[in-house]
Amino acid sequence: MDLPLDGRRRAFIEQVRPAVDHGRSALKRVLGDAIDVEADVIVEGHERIACMLLHAPTGSSGWIAVPMTPLGDDVWQASFVPSALGTHRYTVAAWIDAFATWRHKLMRRTERDDIAIALREGAVLVREAAARARAPESGALLAYAASLESDAPLEERRQSASSEALRELMAAAPDRSFETVYDPPLEAVVERPLARFGSWYEFFPRSSADTPGRHGTFATAARRLSYVAQMGFDVVYLPPIHPIGRAHRKGRNNRLEAVSTDPGSPWAIGAAAGGHTSVHEDLGTLEDFASFRREAHRLGLEIALDIAFQCSPDHPYVREHPLWFARRPDGSVQFAENPPKKYEDIFPIDFGTPEWRGLWHELRDVVLFWVDQGVKVFRVDNPHTKPFDFWRWLIADVRERHPDTIFLAEAFSRPRVMFRLAKLGFSQSYTYFTWRNTKQELTDYFTELAAVRDWFRPNLWPNTPDILHEYLQTGGRPAFMARAALAATLGASYGIYGPAFELLEHTPREPGSEEYLDSEKYEIKRWDLSREDSLRHFLARLNAIRRENPALQRDDTLTFRPIDNDQLICYSKTSQGGDNVVLVVVSLDPLHVQSGFIEVPLDEWSLDAQTPYLAHELVSDQRHEWQGARVFVTLSPADNPVSVFRLEAPRRASERDFDYFV
Numbered sequence: 001m002d003l004p005l006d007g008r009r010r011a012f013i014e015q016v017r018p019a020v021d022h023g024r025s026a027l028k029r030v031l032g033d034a035i036d037v038e039a040d041v042i043v044e045g046h047e048r049i050a051c052m053l054l055h056a057p058t059g060s061s062g063w064i065a066v067p068m069t070p071l072g073d074d075v076w077q078a079s080f081v082p083s084a085l086g087t088h089r090y091t092v093a094a095w096i097d098a099f100a101t102w103r104h105k106l107m108r109r110t111e112r113d114d115i116a117i118a119l120r121e122g123a124v125l126v127r128e129a130a131a132r133a134r135a136p137e138s139g140a141l142l143a144y145a146a147s148l149e150s151d152a153p154l155e156e157r158r159q160s161a162s163s164e165a166l167r168e169l170m171a172a173a174p175d176r177s178f179e180t181v182y183d184p185p186l187e188a189v190v191e192r193p194l195a196r197f198g199s200w201y202e203f204f205p206r207s208s209a210d211t212p213g214r215h216g217t218f219a220t221a222a223r224r225l226s227y228v229a230q231m232g233f234d235v236v237y238l239p240p241i242h243p244i245g246r247a248h249r250k251g252r253n254n255r256l257e258a259v260s261t262d263p264g265s266p267w268a269i270g271a272a273a274g275g276h277t278s279v280h281e282d283l284g285t286l287e288d289f290a291s292f293r294r295e296a297h298r299l300g301l302e303i304a305l306d307i308a309f310q311c312s313p314d315h316p317y318v319r320e321h322p323l324w325f326a327r328r329p330d331g332s333v334q335f336a337e338n339p340p341k342k343y344e345d346i347f348p349i350d351f352g353t354p355e356w357r358g359l360w361h362e363l364r365d366v367v368l369f370w371v372d373q374g375v376k377v378f379r380v381d382n383p384h385t386k387p388f389d390f391w392r393w394l395i396a397d398v399r400e401r402h403p404d405t406i407f408l409a410e411a412f413s414r415p416r417v418m419f420r421l422a423k424l425g426f427s428q429s430y431t432y433f434t435w436r437n438t439k440q441e442l443t444d445y446f447t448e449l450a451a452v453r454d455w456f457r458p459n460l461w462p463n464t465p466d467i468l469h470e471y472l473q474t475g476g477r478p479a480f481m482a483r484a485a486l487a488a489t490l491g492a493s494y495g496i497y498g499p500a501f502e503l504l505e506h507t508p509r510e511p512g513s514e515e516y517l518d519s520e521k522y523e524i525k526r527w528d529l530s531r532e533d534s535l536r537h538f539l540a541r542l543n544a545i546r547r548e549n550p551a552l553q554r555d556d557t558l559t560f561r562p563i564d565n566d567q568l569i570c571y572s573k574t575s576q577g578g579d580n581v582v583l584v585v586v587s588l589d590p591l592h593v594q595s596g597f598i599e600v601p602l603d604e605w606s607l608d609a610q611t612p613y614l615a616h617e618l619v620s621d622q623r624h625e626w627q628g629a630r631v632f633v634t635l636s637p638a639d640n641p642v643s644v645f646r647l648e649a650p651r652r653a654s655e656r657d658f659d660y661f662v
Contacts, residue, residue: 006178011049011094013182014040020455025423026087027188028455030196034079035188039092042074048100050174053078055090058187067171068092082190085403090186095179099125099170106161112154119157123148126170133173141169189399194234194377195406195427196457197553199488199543200304200495201233202464205241205283205292206263207525215263215524218279218288222295227529229299231502231536232543236296237304237379237495239465241279241289243271245312248335248344252523253509256344265521267308267381268345270315276366286373293374304408305370308381309363310336311347318347324359326350351387364394367405371398377406383421384411395425408459422456428493433460433486437471439569439588443560446490453556460491463501465521467514473506475590478637480504480535482586485642488542489584490571492555499527502535538619545618545644550575551582565596568635574605580646581605583615585633587641595634602629605647614648 017038018027029035037053051068068076082088102125106118123145130141147160160166208216208224228236244264251258258264266280273281279289293303311317317324318333325347326334334350336343353359367378383391398405409426411418422429436445449458462483463472471479480501487494496502500520509515518525529536546552551573563570567589574581587594600607607613612627619640635641 008178009180010043010047010096010178011180012042013092013094013180014042016092016182016186018454019186020423023184023186025187025455026425027186028195028422028427028457029082029188029190030193031085031190032081032193033190034081035088035090036077036079037068037090037092038071039068039076039094039182040074041076041092041094043096046101048097048104049076049094050097050100050171051076051078052093053080053090054093054181054185055080055082055088057082057084058087058089065093082188085190085192086399088188088190090188091182091184093176093179093181095174095176098175099129100167103161103167106158115154115158119148119154119161122161126166128175129170129173132175133169137169137172140165141173144169189425191406191427192404194302196555197492197546198234199232199546200235200237200459200461200493201228201231202237202239202495202497203228203499204239204266204520204525206266206280207520207527209524209526212526213524215282217282218284218292221283222292225292225296225299225301227536228498229301231540232547233301235302235304235377235495237377238306240266240269240306240308241283242266242269242276243273243278243280244268245271245314245345247313250345250522253517253519254515254522262522263524265345266306267310267521268312269308269310270312270317272314275311275315275317276309277369289373297374302377303375304377304379304406305375306381307367307378309349309366309386310381311349312345313347315347317349321355321359321362323353323355324349326352348385351390360390360393363390364397367394367398368401371402371405376402376404377408379408379410380426381410383409383426384413384417388420388424391421391426392424399425419452419456422452428457428459431458431460433458433491434462434464434467434469437469437588439566442486442490442569446558447560449555450558457493458491458555460487460494462487462496464497465500465516465519468506468508468516469514471590473508476506476637477504477533477535478587478590478641481538482588482590482641484535484539484542485584485586485644486569488546489552489573489582489586489644490558492553496539499529499534502539503527503529503531504533504535541619549580549582549618549646551580561601562599563596563633565594567592567594568596568633570598572601583645583647585635585643585645587635587637590637590641593634593636595632598631598633600626600629600631600647607647608650611650613650615645616648618644618646 020027039051041049041051043049053066053068054063056063066078066080068078071077102122109115109118126141126145130138133141144166148157205218205221206216208221244266245268249258249262249264251262269276279286296303328334333347336346336348395407406427408428409421410430411421412430418429432445436442505516507517509517557574559572561570561572568585568587570585572583602609609628612625615624615626619642633643635643
């Protein structure tokens with residue numbers, strides 16, 4: 001067996017946390033987040049150890065070093081805050097701290113001869129450190145070395161050896177010649193805050209015209225943006241805006257035969273006018289899109305585009321790159337299908353093509369094209385049907401050029417597949433939230449997501465153009481309110497497909513189906529945005545609450561709280577510093593009044609059982625005085641099936657202005 005590289009390296013680093021897949025994948029954070037690192041470090045015998053956290057942006061030639069603090073039981077801790085977007089490396093270095101070991105033994109010596117000899121040994125260590133240090137620290141260390149071996153009284157020299165000033169000087173000039181470095185380094189991908197916190201609103205630009213039957217344009221869609229901004233959304237997500245093929249075009253409600261006025265599905269991308277880098281001629285031009293994007297940015301909105309790597313039979317790729325598509329035995333191109341569903345208007349791309357290199361670069365260039373048009377947010381359609389290595393390469397390549405790019409994975413697939421996509425680089429992921437509706441289902445699912453929060457960021461959607469859950473079909477207005485509130489408060493990122501959501505669209509294509517009747521995927525809709533029953537004001541309030549409360553801008557403090565009614569779910573979130581505490585109660589019963597007792601964790605939130613505290617209900621803007629750990633709440637679906645309480649410290653009696661529960 002070979003000898004170690006250097007047997008004098010005695011510190012052993014067992015584990016560094018956080019690490020994703022033992023370092024095979026990257027941690028996820030956003031700019032401004034501290035990364036708290038712990039390491040388990042051991043050494044044989046009784047020597048003292050020193051540990052250093054090392055971090056740097058990938059590509060940097062050196063490390064930034066941060067001293068680590070012992071937490072006990074051989075665990076060390078330190079933090080760093082990445083200063084730029086992109087990938088950062090971090091690791092831990094450890095070594096025997098000869099000076100700390102010497103000083104520890106010195107303080108335990110009792111015989112004068114032992115102390116005298118030890119002081120001379122210490123002087124040697126201090127002189128060696130002086131040679132490593134820079135002026136003026138070097139001079140100060142030489143002075144200490146001289147004092148340790150001087151003729152001064154023994155106790156005086158021992159006090160000098162134990163001084164905090166000498167300890168700090170020695171710590172600044174350590175002997176790291178035999179240090180151990182945890183290898184390979186771990187990685188963290190640092191993104192902008194929108195990757196962690198944001199509210200998304202999806203709408204079809206072609207349905208934005210004021211005149212019935214008219215095809216909307218980027219200009220009419222731009223006028224829709226103020227409506228979205230007034231509801232407080234952060235991201236406007238557009239389904240594909242490209243030319244739509246005519247071959248095998250689907251008609252209304254996904255009929256196989258289309259009439260001349262049927263616009264087709266936007267996901268059947270490509271026609272004679274162009275493909276993935278072109279815009280639908282009825283929407284306008286690229287210059288019109290640029291005007292639309294500028295208006296969005298003026299209103300504080302970001303544009304997210306759908307990236308759907310598939311083609312209509314009319315797409316230029318089909319003619320120019322025939323080997324990019326699989327063929328059936330009769331020689332025809334294989335259309336998309338997920339039996340028993342068939343998508344005759346779509347050709348999936350064959351990633352097994354011998355021309356895969358050219359294909360990969362072409363699809364990467366599609367993303368870069370839209371980045372050049374000012375788009376930095378992408379919702380990726382069905383990424384789980386494309387190779388994992390393709391996404392790893394594409395996302396890394398794009399981010400190397402544009403580290404502020406955000407990718408949302410639309411993959412309703414098996415959990416491990418969804419998790420793998422997140423580890424490959426997707427900023428956010430769709431989830432099974434849509435199908436988790438009972439208290440137990442929600443609690444179990446979000447407890448499961450808590451275990452993967454270092455690298456899997458959920459984006460919660462109560463509906464999409466493809467999904468109208470039974471709960472929304474049968475629960476009426478309270479069901480829509482409850483699902484919006486759950487999405488907006490359980491998750492730091494959430495989205496809705498509108499205006500179908502705020503206008504309470506709930507009719508399925510047929511009983512048992514999750515498809516909308518008269519789906520907007522296959523026809524142009526005209527929405528009455530001014531309807532009195534619209535949820536636009538409720539959504540605006542939810543989004544304002546999210547902006548005003550940092551606790552709701554994170555997922556890492558989500559905690560489910562006891563409440564003695566299975567039709568009520570209760571949970572809390574707190575801000576990073578703990579000064580913002582939000583407690584949410586949602587009724588899961590859209591038909592009946594429900595009541596229950598909340599268990600408030602007084603000790604956890606530094607509340608006194610004998611002192612009243614303020615519970616500010618943020619949806620209704622009512623203030624309540626609570627006292628003690630058990631609080632009774634009632635939610636009526638006819639009024640509001642959700643309460644969002646911000647708990648605040650008690651105020652003086654003269655400052656109180658409370659409403660009370662009856």
